[in-house]
Amino acid sequence: MSDAQAYTPPKVWTWDQASGGMFANINRPIAGPTHDQELPVGQHPLQVYSLATPNGIKATILLEELLAAGHGGAEYDAWLIKIGEGEQFSSGFVAINPNSKIPALVDRSGAKPVRVFESGAILLYLAEKFGAFLPADPADRAECLSWLFWQMGSAPFLGGGFGHFYVYAPEKFEYPINRYAMEAKRQLDVLNRRLADHRYLAGADYTIADIASWSWYGQLALGRLYDAAEFLDVASYEHVVRWAKEIDARPAVRRGRMVNRTFGEPALQLHERHDASDFDTKTQDKLQAAE
Numbered sequence: 001m002s003d004a005q006a007y008t009p010p011k012v013w014t015w016d017q018a019s020g021g022m023f024a025n026i027n028r029p030i031a032g033p034t035h036d037q038e039l040p041v042g043q044h045p046l047q048v049y050s051l052a053t054p055n056g057i058k059a060t061i062l063l064e065e066l067l068a069a070g071h072g073g074a075e076y077d078a079w080l081i082k083i084g085e086g087e088q089f090s091s092g093f094v095a096i097n098p099n100s101k102i103p104a105l106v107d108r109s110g111a112k113p114v115r116v117f118e119s120g121a122i123l124l125y126l127a128e129k130f131g132a133f134l135p136a137d138p139a140d141r142a143e144c145l146s147w148l149f150w151q152m153g154s155a156p157f158l159g160g161g162f163g164h165f166y167v168y169a170p171e172k173f174e175y176p177i178n179r180y181a182m183e184a185k186r187q188l189d190v191l192n193r194r195l196a197d198h199r200y201l202a203g204a205d206y207t208i209a210d211i212a213s214w215s216w217y218g219q220l221a222l223g224r225l226y227d228a229a230e231f232l233d234v235a236s237y238e239h240v241v242r243w244a245k246e247i248d249a250r251p252a253v254r255r256g257r258m259v260n261r262t263f264g265e266p267a268l269q270l271h272e273r274h275d276a277s278d279f280d281t282k283t284q285d286k287l288q289a290a291e
Contacts (some may be wrong), residue, residue: 022168026086032094039092042077042274045109049079049093050102052261054159054215054225058119059103060273061211061256062126062133067276068252071130073109078259078273120152123208133208144202147209150190155216157183167226181232184220188237191217195239210247215257218244255279 015029041047046063050056066074081087081102088100097104097117105122107114107129116125124145127134135141162180165173191213194201201209216225221237221244223229235241247253258270258279270278 021164021170026083026089031098031100032089033091034086034089035091037087037090037092039090039096040079041106041108042079044075044077044274045107046074046076047079047106047108048076048260049081049096049104049106050260051081051083052257052259052263053083053102054155054219055101055119056103056260057257058212058215059105059122059126060259061215061253062123062208064252064256064259065211065250066126066130066132069132071132074126074130075276076273080260080262080271082262118152120148120212123148123212127208133206133211135202135205135207140203140205144207144209147194147201148207148212151209151212151216154187158187158216158220162228163226166228166231185232188217188220188232188234188240191243192237192239195243200243206247210243214244214247214253218247222248 017024017028039047039049048059048063050059052060060078063074063076081093081104083102087093088097088102093104094100096106096115099117101117103117103119103122105116105125107116107125116122124134135144157180161176162184165176165180169176191201198204200206201213217240219225220228220232221234221240223234229235258268259273260271261269262271263269272278
């Protein structure tokens, strides 16, 4: 089926904010800050600025996993960045991430603060800093990093592609939805084949490759992303579903995906995190009940 009304691209594209759909108020074709505002800094060396999107939760899940594994130096402050209100375009945030995307990390543990942006870079930086969730064996490390960067390259097809045209676009057209649904299913098949004979993506051990991919494809398999589980027949990818459920049951994952969350079930929301005590017993009981 062809689109109801064909679109002829102009000779020179110009920005029409009104045509941008759900995110027209924050999307723009230029970079840089829109306003001056410094970012807050908490008591811990690690400062996270984020929102609990699939990309955003990668950093907080890994930090909670590090703390659960006994790495006390991974204590962190997580500050909420309301991307729908354009807070990622503040001068303070742009100074950390010139691409104005969450999450962003500042490590203040040394003599000079270190900024890290892009979720995959943050995962790799923290894994190397603490020597955890990243294999030491060269071959296993290569496998882990291959799957980590596979996810970084694949997620735009699921998020900006399928998610945009299936959920957020102002009109629904068959061609882009079919194109990106096909690619999303192909990626699920890639994962399913790998996980058919491996417990985790890099092999026998849980790594940052799993954290990165679970945040997108695991949540998709669990029916939490784009309300698309039936449309994409995710239940048919049985090994992905098995892997998604196993990771979802990890207490650190449950905590990490709550951080900087402002939507969905109230019991799953922790808008900011500044101390481990922010996860009180009552909140954890609610978390279990909500699942």
